[in-house]
Amino acid sequence: MPERAIYSIRRLGHATIDSVLRLGYAARFIMLTLLHSGTGFRRLHLTIRELYFTGVLSLIIILVSGLFVGMVLGFQGFQTLQTYGSESALGVLVALSLVRELGPVVAALLFASRAGSAMTAEIGLMKATEQLSAMEMMAVDPIARVVAPRFWAGFISMPLLAAMFSAMGVFGGYLVGVVLIGVDEGSFWSQMQSAVDFREDIVNGVIKSIVFGFAVTWIALFEGYDAPPTAEGVSGATTRTVVTSSLVVLGLDFVLTSFMFRGV
Amino acid sequence: MERSTLDLWVGLFVCAGIGALLILALKVGNMSGFNTADTYQVYAQFDNIGGLKPRAPVKSAGVVVGRVGEISFDDQKFMAKVTMTIDKRYKFPKDTTASILTSGLLGEQYVGFVAGGDSANLAQGEVIKLTQSAVVLENLISQFLYSKAAEGDAKK
Amino acid sequence: MATDNLIEISNVDYWYDRRRAILSGIDMAIPRGKVVAIMGISGSGKTTLLRLIGGVMKARKGEVKVDGQLVNKLNSDGIYKMRRRMGMLFQFGALFTDMTVFDNVAFQMREHTNLPERMIRDLVYMKLHAVGLRGAHRLMPSELSGGMARRVALARAIALDPMLMLYDEPFTGLDPISLGVIRNLIRRLNDALGATSIVVTHDVQEALELVDYVYYMSDGKIVAHGTPQELLANREPLVHQFVYGEPDGPVPFQYPGRNYAEDLKLGARRA
Numbered sequence: 130m131p132e133r134a135i136y137s138i139r140r141l142g143h144a145t146i147d148s149v150l151r152l153g154y155a156a157r158f159i160m161l162t163l164l165h166s167g168t169g170f171r172r173l174h175l176t177i178r179e180l181y182f183t184g185v186l187s188l189i190i191i192l193v194s195g196l197f198v199g200m201v202l203g204f205q206g207f208q209t210l211q212t213y214g215s216e217s218a219l220g221v222l223v224a225l226s227l228v229r230e231l232g233p234v235v236a237a238l239l240f241a242s243r244a245g246s247a248m249t250a251e252i253g254l255m256k257a258t259e260q261l262s263a264m265e266m267m268a269v270d271p272i273a274r275v276v277a278p279r280f281w282a283g284f285i286s287m288p289l290l291a292a293m294f295s296a297m298g299v300f301g302g303y304l305v306g307v308v309l310i311g312v313d314e315g316s317f318w319s320q321m322q323s324a325v326d327f328r329e330d331i332v333n334g335v336i337k338s339i340v341f342g343f344a345v346t347w348i349a350l351f352e353g354y355d356a357p358p359t360a361e362g363v364s365g366a367t368t369r370t371v372v373t374s375s376l377v378v379l380g381l382d383f384v385l386t387s388f389m390f391r392g393v
Numbered sequence: 394m395e396r397s398t399l400d401l402w403v404g405l406f407v408c409a410g411i412g413a414l415l416i417l418a419l420k421v422g423n424m425s426g427f428n429t430a431d432t433y434q435v436y437a438q439f440d441n442i443g444g445l446k447p448r449a450p451v452k453s454a455g456v457v458v459g460r461v462g463e464i465s466f467d468d469q470k471f472m473a474k475v476t477m478t479i480d481k482r483y484k485f486p487k488d489t490t491a492s493i494l495t496s497g498l499l500g501e502q503y504v505g506f507v508a509g510g511d512s513a514n515l516a517q518g519e520v521i522k523l524t525q526s527a528v529v530l531e532n533l534i535s536q537f538l539y540s541k542a543a544e545g546d547a548k549k
Numbered sequence: 550m551a552t553d554n555l556i557e558i559s560n561v562d563y564w565y566d567r568r569r570a571i572l573s574g575i576d577m578a579i580p581r582g583k584v585v586a587i588m589g590i591s592g593s594g595k596t597t598l599l600r601l602i603g604g605v606m607k608a609r610k611g612e613v614k615v616d617g618q619l620v621n622k623l624n625s626d627g628i629y630k631m632r633r634r635m636g637m638l639f640q641f642g643a644l645f646t647d648m649t650v651f652d653n654v655a656f657q658m659r660e661h662t663n664l665p666e667r668m669i670r671d672l673v674y675m676k677l678h679a680v681g682l683r684g685a686h687r688l689m690p691s692e693l694s695g696g697m698a699r700r701v702a703l704a705r706a707i708a709l710d711p712m713l714m715l716y717d718e719p720f721t722g723l724d725p726i727s728l729g730v731i732r733n734l735i736r737r738l739n740d741a742l743g744a745t746s747i748v749v750t751h752d753v754q755e756a757l758e759l760v761d762y763v764y765y766m767s768d769g770k771i772v773a774h775g776t777p778q779e780l781l782a783n784r785e786p787l788v789h790q791f792v793y794g795e796p797d798g799p800v801p802f803q804y805p806g807r808n809y810a811e812d813l814k815l816g817a818r819r820a
Contacts, residue, residue, distance in 0.1 A: 174399075181403050215501075289413070292417055296417055313457075316501065
């Protein structure tokens with residue numbers, strides 16, 4: 130029996146050390162990506178191409194999800210506020226929930242699932258089919274040519290997608306609350322506008338989405354770059370991207386929220 | 394895909410994103426300007442405005458007749474000065490009472506107008522003389538406690 | 550410094566961890582203008598050797614000299630400059646799947662030169678014509694057969710007229726016609742470019758017909774080298790087994806394990 134225990138402990142130690150090593154590798158990877166970003170901007174069309182694939186193609190899922198989330202908030206919010214006679218505060222509830230939390234977080238989770246996993250699969254496959262090695266042998270740095278444009282595309286897309294998610298959500302809440310249920314339109318918007326502070330809420334939400342964009346894109350690109358060059362390797366990497374991104378986003382959300390919304 | 398088509402879509406995407414940000418900042422947040430429809434402005438001074446916020450409704454007989462504009466502090470009289478923008482369609486007499494009321498138990502606070510009997514109406518920029526401040530819960534409780542204590546004293 | 554040998558490898562060792570050596574004591578000299586084969590069974594270290602020449606990996610011990618320059622002492626700038634004079638053909642082509650055939654071949658020209666698009670277009674057509682695929686320039690790599698993909702990769706590799714061509718298993722998985730085509734191209738391009746070619750392969754038939762010199766590796770060491778005729782005549786059992794494709798010999802047929810009788814539990818008494 131003690132043998133098994135020792136074996137498990139050893140494996141745990143190994144796994145921890147491996148994780149730490151991998152984290153260091155990931156840190157070096159992101160440093161290299163940032164340092165070699167020049168190409169991505171000097172030849173802007175590379176970045177624009179990636180912006181299309183990460184940003185534009187994620188639009189549908191973001192907008193539709195935003196609409197649905199907003200509508201659900203409208204329904205649920207109305208039910209709850211009705212018990213306190215505060216239906217007119219529906220706008221406040223919908224807007225604050227979206228702008229402070231749901232917009233940045235849910236958009237980041239959706240982005241990780243759609244665009245992040247796509248990036249991981251793409252780069253993992255390029256590694257598995259030796260395209261990255263071929264590029265290296267042709268004296269073109271794959272990090273500058275392949276990774277960096279995708280990083281900046283993800284970093285730029287994320288806050289924009291989060292804002293669109295929040296805006297659609299507010300619209301969804303409006304559709305359900307005002308148009309469907311009949312909350313007073315004026316109070317809906319007026320209370321919202323007085324409760325949602327630009328600096329406190331909107332800017333903080335944007336900061337969150339920027340941080341999430343950095344984290345999710347970093348994870349997606351690194352998992353792809355580090356994936357074992359086999360079919361199972363790439364599929365495992367894609368799964369890891371989604372899982373790790375989701376956990377990191379939720380964890381970062383907690384940290385950021387506790388900083389930003391301390392006194393409010 | 395053609396480079397020009399790519400550029401077009403990406404350009405639209407970035408514009409939509411920035412547009413969403415602007416919408417959030419202006420329409421959802423409180424950075425908006427004020428629509429000047431056909432309105433006129435009146436002022437009122439309160440001892441305590443409670444939780445009244447700008448853009449809160451001004452209601453009379455339960456109907457929204459205007460919006461609260463700016464709320465400022467008069468440091469001569471040490472009272473709150475509230476600017477209200479009223480729809481031109483609705484005229485109120487000079488002895489209208491402006492009270493700060495709460496909708497529901499925990500709802501937003503709004504300004505309620507109860508018309509008086511004066512034949513002359515409020516004009517642009519005039520001040521409503523009769524005001525009733527917001528009910529502050531703590532004052533109410535301490536009033537209640539003092540009155541109870543006074544009763545107890547009187548009985549002795 | 551022009552020497553007779555384009556590549557000189559002296560006493561090179563390579564390992565991932567000290568316990569298992571991938572390469573030990575490799576000595577090689579590859580003269581200019583020749584086509585040389587590096588052969589051996591899978592896992593003998595041939596691809597690693599190729600990577601050491603290309604500067605992708607650095608030797609742990611010993612020297613790798615390409616055109617007089619010590620590859621393992623070059624910094625990343627120097628390595629990139631060296632690689633521009635090399636072309637490498639990967640086992641399955643490794644074409645960039647998100648670009649057309651044309652863009653694949655034009656890749657190096659667009660990245661490393663300032664040539665105007667008109668010139669690039671002409672050069673790409675010439676390279677594609679040399680491998681017989683000029684008409685396919687608009688296709689995407691997913692629309693090509695294996696043999697065609699490899700030919701396009703070859704055109705891409707020679708885009709900047711390299712002095713050294715490296716081929717990683719160019720004959721694997723090709724039909725007889727494509728095999729003949731590739732073999733033909735390797736020799737023709739080598740002579741036309743005045744280049745030197747190294748072919749890593751385990752296809753004995755094709756290699757011995759094509760190359761000028763052979764190095765045979767086993768278990769990380771060079772076991773034999775010589776001209777194709779010398780290798781065919783070699784009596785050493787290890788070399789002989791490989792060259793003539795004998796199923797059993799110094800490289801055993803059975804993977805090492807327990808005694809057969811033991812595994813089948815013959816002679817064990819029933820409980």
